[in-house]
Amino acid sequence: MAFDFDLFVIGGGSGGVRAARIAASQYGARVALAEESRMGGTCVIRGCVPKKLMVFASSFPAAVAEAQEYGWDAQIGAFDWPAFRARLDQELTRLEGAYRGGLERAGVTIHDCRASVAGPHEVRLADGRIVSAKHILIATGGWPVVPEKWQGHGAMTSNEVFEMEQLPGSILIVGGGYIATEFACIFNGLGVKTTQFYRGAQILRGFDDEARGHIADQMCENGVDLHLGTDVLDITRDDSGYHVTSTTGRNGRYDAILFATGRRPNSAGLGLEALGLTLKPNGAIPVDDYSQTAIPSIFAVGDVTDRANLTPVAIREGHAFADTIFGGKATTFDHSLIPTAVFTQPEFGTVGQSEEEARAAGPVHVYATAFRPMRTAFIGHPERVLMKLIVCARSNKVLGCHIVADQAGEMIQLAAVAIAMGATKADFDRTLAVHPTMAEELVTMRTATRSHDG
Structure with a gap:
């Protein structure tokens, strides 16, 4: 044919x-x-x-x-x-x-x-x-998608954000995934009074627990009004904006609402x-x-x-x-080791297994450190960087790397190359540190913070 x-x-x-x-x-x-x-x-x-x-x-x-x-x-x-x-x-x-x-x-x-x-x-x-x-x-x-209950109330999704005629003075962001959390940081950084509701216990579900907790703490320190275990109960709209009641009894008025509750x-x-x-x-x-x-x-x-x-x-x-x-070369893509970055403030770079995933699969050693980076420690700022390696206790292979820091996305791209090649903790240990940098902590952590028997 x-x-x-x-x-x-x-x-x-x-x-x-x-x-x-x-x-x-x-x-x-x-x-x-x-x-x-x-x-x-x-x-x-x-x-x-x-x-x-x-x-x-x-x-x-x-x-x-x-x-x-x-x-x-x-x-x-x-x-x-x-x-x-x-x-x-x-x-x-x-x-x-x-x-x-x-x-x-x-x-x-x-x-x-x-x-x-x-x-x-x-x-x-x-x-x-x-x-x-x-x-x-x-x-x-x-x-x-906007939950069916709230369709027709004039709320935005991530599609409409870039089409706003003007920047709102205040905004409510509903959701706790990476899109919701990134936009909470963006609007907060632009000077918008930003509130975020998430019905779960912690934002960024599916990522490493320690990292997501670290990010949530830093976001609150930076001014995001984050409410966990909280969802929208009611929305009404008038000339002054959106009036929202939450499931925890909180009442608020916002110039705009962004739903980032799923795709x-x-x-x-x-x-x-x-x-x-x-x-x-x-x-x-x-x-x-x-x-x-x-x-x-x-x-x-x-x-x-x-x-x-x-x-x-x-x-x-x-x-x-x-x-x-068309090329006659049977080719598949391995979805098991995908590096990614979440552009929150602070930024999050991650590749491989979280501590929770690795611990469920077998014995692991966890190497983690949180510290004040030189640039902001010099001027007395309290924010801390998180560096974390998950290592198989049997093979010494690095199973996961998680970084919460400025430019974490840039750092995780290079760490992903090593992890995709099957690097062990010994490989990281014998790599010379570049000093003074934040990333040098990835190759200078010598003692496990904690171990799990699996």
Whole structure:
């Protein structure tokens, strides 16, 4: 059977674009891609990139305050949100153009519209046209959701944050995951009176317990009004703002509310169920190690599969798909050792197992230290850095590394290289320290803080 294309990709985010570009440019496949919104997906348009730029913007008041204590006659005025947003829009437009240009240079046919699956080898475009493809790749990402009870109350999600006309004077952020916690730090740094509700016992569920507790303490020290074990009970709105009652009886008024209570795979309306494909309860598309669904010609990568919802993971999954299907090289991506950074203030970098995960699997030694870094200790600031290594008691292999510190994301990237290579604690010990740095603590901790028998 002759097909219009060798590959049709639905979704123009990081995973879909990588798969399309590699299949076309490296392997000569005839590729088409459909994207109903802006090219670049969540990361470029409404996620990692604009968020990180807001992190940068929010860090300057503290930096200027430190400069003053170091002796500089430094001052900072009001934050001009409209000017920042205009420049942000320009940067996102530039990045979107770069994504589109990469696809065009690779020879990918772009359809700027919504697409759905009409059959195992058929894609229906928004104008009703049907195109055929030997392989179909779903890369439609995820989408933030507001709890049904609070829909229609005017609250924002992480999608709308970057579209605000003006910066609120006060904000309530509901949620305790990395998105909620990052935005709590961002708004607090921008001078917004920031309150965060999380119904759980501690923020950043799933990460190392000691690290998440350290971050929560530092956030409170920095001015975030964090309430754990707390959820929204009632919301009313009038000309003065949002009036919120919490489950713990706390009443507050806020200029804005941001719900960051979860994301769902963006699979609705794709037509997959009509083909007999059963989705997971949250809408995720089930796939095997090669990103193949139960329908042999249909594949899925990225957040829509709900495996590990991170941009670099989607990129690697998309690349592995192209190598497998069009390069003749059976390639999978190992989801077991994923380094990541949470851009809170202080920043959190982590790779490998948490202390809790490692302890449940067997005997471990834990090496941990918390200290005041030189830069801020000099001016009498109380914040502390956390460095932590989790080591297998049997093999001496480093199972996990967790850093809470300024630039922790930069540090964890290099630590991840060593851990991915199977470095032992002895390897860390014989590595010469770079002095004076914070990261030198990773190679100078000689005595275990505690041990667990498993």
